Amino acid sequence: MRIARLDRVRPRILTCLGGLALLTTAPLWGQAHAAAPPPNVILILADDLGYGDLGCFGQKLIKTPNIDRLAAEGMRFTQAYAGATVCAPSRCSLMTGKHNGHAPIRGNREIKPEGQVPMPADTITVAHLMKYAGYTTGLIGKWGLGHPGSVSTPDKMGFDEFFGYNCQRLAHEYYPEYLWRNNNKVMLNGKSYSHDLMAQEALEFIRRNQAKPFFLDLSFTLPHAKLQVPDLGPYADEPWPDNLKTLAAMITRMDGDVGRLMTLLKELKLDEKTLVIFASDNGAAYSDSLFNHSGALRGHKRDMYEGGIASPVIARWPEKIKPGVVSDQVWAFWDFLPTMAELTGRRLPANLDGVSILPALLEGKAVKHPPLYWEFHERGFDQAARIGDWKAVRHGLTGPIELYNLKDDREEAHDVAVQNPDQAKSFETFFKSARVDSELWPIQTANPKKAAGKANAKTKAGAL
Structure with a gap:
């Protein structure tokens, strides 16, 4: 059985109850499992x-x-x-x-x-x-x-x-x-x-x-x-x-x-x-x-x-x-x-x-996964993404891209961005498109250490 790609799924919303959309049923589990609850x-x-x-x-x-x-x-x-x-x-x-x-x-x-x-x-x-x-x-x-x-x-x-x-x-x-x-x-x-x-x-x-x-x-x-x-x-x-x-x-x-x-x-x-x-x-x-x-x-x-x-x-x-x-x-x-x-x-x-x-x-079937994305707001602004076996990390909105080949280097010991400039550039482009701005979580452009100290003083986020 193959799962439909997310961008091909057309969710249908039938009703609204208290501002919450009810979800329609769909037999997505497959013929082999249809009889099993x-x-x-x-x-x-x-x-x-x-x-x-x-x-x-x-x-x-x-x-x-x-x-x-x-x-x-x-x-x-x-x-x-x-x-x-x-x-x-x-x-x-x-x-x-x-x-x-x-x-x-x-x-x-x-x-x-x-x-x-x-x-x-x-x-x-x-x-x-x-x-x-x-x-x-x-x-x-x-x-x-x-x-x-x-x-x-x-x-x-x-x-x-x-x-x-x-x-x-x-x-x-x-x-x-x-x-x-x-x-x-x-x-x-x-x-x-x-x-x-x-x-x-x-x-x-x-x-x-x-x-x-x-x-x-x-x-x-x-x-x-x-x-x-x-x-x-x-x-x-x-x-x-x-x-x-x-x-x-x-x-x-x-x-x-x-x-x-x-x-x-x-x-x-x-x-x-x-x-x-x-x-x-x-x-x-x-x-x-x-x-x-x-x-x-x-x-x-x-x-x-x-x-x-x-x-x-x-x-x-x-x-x-x-x-x-x-x-x-x-x-x-x-x-x-x-x-x-x-x-x-x-x-x-x-x-x-x-x-x-x-x-x-x-x-046991492999599912091809879309690019993965993370961001972190406590020490300035950090981003990470994984596309296939490639992983990128960036500290600060304009910081350099660190690039790792996880297939060969899961320990992320070797930054290979210099050797793979096109791959690093593709992650830089992806970082721009992977997120939407949030009023609650604005991008911190200050010095990461100072930003983290300020955030911790205001929200005690570091203890959580």
Whole structure:
């Protein structure tokens, strides 16, 4: 089966309800799968987990046996990308099917006293799409795409149920004063470890909805920001600095809850009816030499190099996705919505940047991907793009193009722009056409270090 190119899809909007366009059904999954009902979908999104933080991606010291089992029983992607190099714009791309040049949220920006800049009220999200396809939709974990009372709270963006943090900054604390259940505060008074509550809530969501199709966005906050964990688990006696023992324990604790979730699916006989996707929202926030969080890749969170935007993605669906497959399919978070559209037989909203990668998931067929694009606003203005095996990075609106051949140099150790001037010129042209201006996210032309300092002072973006 071949998925139609995005520019050939003609989405048809039938009705408008509260400013939100309803999407028409379309049998896009193909004749071979027409008789099978679409699966439950669980998206497990870690926070600031590096490309090299999992055993199945090369980690030697941090124990992640349950996530490694997902990879052994499913498909591991070596060239999958997050939506951005920081949290909010990455999650916006995931929700909307748009890359940083077109998405409404292109950076972390706080709204005091709690929350972030909201998406517009008429935004169509993947949660809307799944809801229209007959799914019960749930978000457990971190939102970061609006503030309480705004037009962009989870319930207004397609989620039937929400439990977790509305605000990214408040999600730094794992013993919070409260979490949100839908639009109501659940008071905790700093006495409960939030990750454990959210992991348990995920199990209860699955139990409540086991008799009907469900979509669960399980946006864990581990191992983001503040290093806090109830116990050090298997690392208590390791001769490592305390902060690294805590970080490792946080990752392994999350892995344990992934294992509990998978066990429950088997107990409820939902295992073969559920597509589970695991990913991280951006590159590693940590750069210690002990764990080598980015693996062989260059850079970390807030970098436009591979270590800042590559995501350790795994997909598992027994009897549909072949086990033990390592895929070099190139794709990014903005492809998630189109993939879910094809999976559930829904047509696409207009003006998306993503394409469906379902043929790669189910049949191992390569999907030719349009050029990928990222931009970053916290340190002046950075851009990155990938076209085929070529990757370009530019620091500042008028900075020189750095050019890398990822086929031969995934580590981005050799800038070959001088040797390939025509290729570098083509990226310079693409950077101009890949984005539209945004009043909320104007291009910073000041010195990158000064711009970053100014942005952090105003918005505390650097902490998010």
